[in-house]
Amino acid sequence: MSKIKSFDELKNLVSELKPALDMRENHTKENLTKREILVCGGTGCTSADSIKIIENLRSEIKNVGLENSAEVHLTGCFGFCAKGPIVKVFPDNVFYVQVTPNDAKEIVNEHLVNHKVVERLLFEEPSLDHKKVEKHDDMSFYKKQSRVALRNCGHINPENVNEYIGCDGYIALGKCINELAPDEVIAEVKASGLRGRGGAGFPTGIKWESTAQTSPGKKYVVCNADEGDPGAFMDRSILEGDPHSVLEAMAICGYSIGADTGYIYIRAEYPLAIERLKTAIAQAEEAGVLGENILGSNFNFNIELKYGAGAFVCGEGTALINSIEGKRGEPRMKTYSSSKRGLWDKPTCLNNVETFANIPAIINKGASWFTEYGTQDSSGTKVFALGGKISNVGLVEVPMGTTLREIVYEIGGGIPDGRNFKAVQTGGPSGGCIASNNLDTPIDFKSLSSIGSMMGSGGMLVLDDSDCMVDICKFFLEFTVEESCGKCTPCRIGNKRLLEMLENITEGKGTKQDLVDLKELATTIKNTSLCGLGKCAPNPVLSTLNNFYDEYLAHVVDKKCPAGKCQSLLDYVITDACKGCTKCTKVCPAGCITGKVKEKHEIDTTKCLKCGACMDSCKFNAIIKQ
Structure with missing residues (x-):
């Protein structure tokens, strides 16, 4: 496409492109001019042949002569990963699940030609006695969700910048450059109450303000896309389904703090996200919304990709910065914040993918709109990767303040196979295990912290009564011991000792004194480790000791595993x-x-x-x- 030379030209382009995208969901059969078939192109669905589904659909459409009245589009993750690959047909708004390449012919012949819904490919809603449901809006999985960060995932083609622009893409950036001073942009972000979605929950606007207030000179914007928690795929899905939202947000951040260079630090194990980011950057530069003299202004902003080698510790800000600089990926002593001295000792604003994904919507719709979601302490929405012993596995985005019970039993569809709920682990290996007596806890930074867990980046693992909490705790300790960089003694040696004690307990060699030592050592590690990995690694130990102490006692006193998981005790x-x-x-x-x-x-x-x-x-x- 040709370079967009001004904000007015961008707004005109949005006006041209927007109706076609709006029509996908808003037009009726009466004014139908073209059917559009959207097929999930996220990693999960592509691994299940969704690209072949697209090819077969296009081939069958050509065979029946509907090339001018039906189009097939690749799109991002719909979220309902347990039921992928997913195919959605507009304007009928029919949602097909677990589609295979062999189903393409039937979808075209029955749905497009004969105007009949393919019943066997519809979702069966458990809460409605497994009744077939056509529209995703009627599914319990989606009913309580509110998509902000994921607003474009499953709606647009992530490899086509025009589709992003048609959804008000880059309007927020143009508004900032042409209508708002840098401090006004920061004030809007501060007013929104947006807190970092990478784990710590630090107020985003304050971080931007701190970086902006440093002396003029070289500054950097860094996007943390090193998503390392086991089972977490929130950031990956955003980058695969809506990469331009992150690019736009980074440029907005650069404008507000006075930076002209950004880096996206992404793990090399995300090849599809990397490919789509490369495509998005090239298209944005060609369109004139990234690079030099953006939208005809004097503002320049360029973005580079840096690949991580899969070290979990590089998700920590200072370790990530070390890695970008070509140094060993280990944390620095935090004698000063990255906003003062970060990348190459220059002021650096570092946020994660999901945090950035919220920014364009906040600028476009206003801080007051964003604060309508969530709680006073935690505004907006949060994306979770819901997995484990749960009926509806997938990505969910809910307003802060939604309870764990709502996510597990309403959105998640409850525990399968007639088993009973036992716990939910939030925050990945650095989080805590929450028992059933805390299921009505609202999900926000303060509430989760008060019961010994944390928001983390958004992993949510559901456990049932067949899971052993001591064994689960050991699993997470194995991960953190393996991923420790070894720089500080509490993490390098302390967590290894914790793991050894847990191994003894699960092998029937533990004593009651081990339970005392576990708690004391875990508390010491939490208080003395250098970085977030070490400080949070003992959380699974402390939370399971607090909530499932009887299960530990059964292992050390009765030499029995109540869940029947620990082989040595059976x-x-x-x-x-x-x-x-x-x-x-x-x-x-x-x-x-x-x-x-x-x-x-x-x-x-x-x-x-x-x-x-x-x-x-x-x-x-x-x-x-x-």
Whole structure:
């Protein structure tokens, strides 16, 4: 496209492009001129052949001669990842789930040609006795969501800058450059109450103001896209589905603080996000909304990508800055903030992807609009990666203040397979495990902190009664011990000792004194570690000790795992269902099973290796763990 030379020219272009995008959801069958089919192009769906679905749909549309009345578009993540690949047909607003490339022909012939909905591809709503639901608005998964950061994901083609512009894209940047002074932009961000969505929750406007108030000279804007929490994919989905929103926000930040250079630090394991960012940067520069003399003004802003090698600790701000500079990825002593001395010792404003994604909407709609969402302490919305033992796995964006119960049982659809809820882990490996008695806690920075957890970047892992909390705690400690940079002693050695104690407990070697030592050491590590990784690593230990102490006692006193997860604490027992087929005796590597043919067998638990070979071989389900 040709370079946009002024703000007025941009507004005219928006006016031209906007109606076509609005028509996707707003036009009716009566004024239908063209059907549009949107297909999820996020990592999850592309791994399940959504690109092939797009190719097949286009091929079938051509076969039936509907090229002029139907179009197929790649789009970003719809959020309902458990039901992908997802295909959405406008203007009918029909939402198809778990589509395969082989379904393309039926969708075209039935839906487009014969005007019949393909019933078998519709979502079955559990709350409505598995009734088929056509529209996503009628699904419990979406009903309580409010999309701000994810506003364009699943709606526009992330590889087409015109589609972003048609959704008021770069209008916020043009408004800042042409109508607002830098301090007025910062005042609007401060008034919105937006807090950092990367974990710490520091007020974004104050961070921008602090950087702006430094002496004139070289400054930097840095976007933290090093999303390292296990199971977290919020930032990745935004970059894959709406990369221009982040580019625009970084440019707005650059204008407000006096910076002309930005870096996006993104992990190399996000190839699709990297590819779309490269495309978006090139298109934005060609359009004149990024680079030199943006929209015909004197404001310049350029963005570069820097790749991370997958170190979890590089999600911490100072470690990230070290990595960009080519140094070892480990944190610095925080004797001064990055807003004063950051990248190459220059003032640096560092925010994460989701934080930036909110900025254009705040500038366009106003701070007062943003504060209508959320609570007094935590305004706006928050994106969570909902996973684990939950019916509806996916990305959810809800207003701050929404309760955990609403997310788990209404949006998430509850616990599958008739199991009972046990806990929810928020904040990833640095967060805490929240028990059922705190399910009505509103999700905001203050409330989660008060019950021993944290918002974190937005991972939310649901656990059921088959999960062992000691084992879960050990899992997170294994991760943080592996990811520690080793710079400070409390994290390098202290967390290793915590892990060793947890291993002893799960192997039946723990004592009650270990529980005392666990809490004391975890508290010490939390208070003395150098960076956020070390300070938060003990959170799973402290929260599970506080909320599930009886489960720890069962491990160290009774030498039993109530959930049946810790192999060393389980005994394999042959029940009366045994038919004496002798199959188990033949596969047992320890030779600890005895018995005559057609008679009940016995297991000598003192010799048993607890390998499970006998249970796997028994066709009568006569062997149990207890």
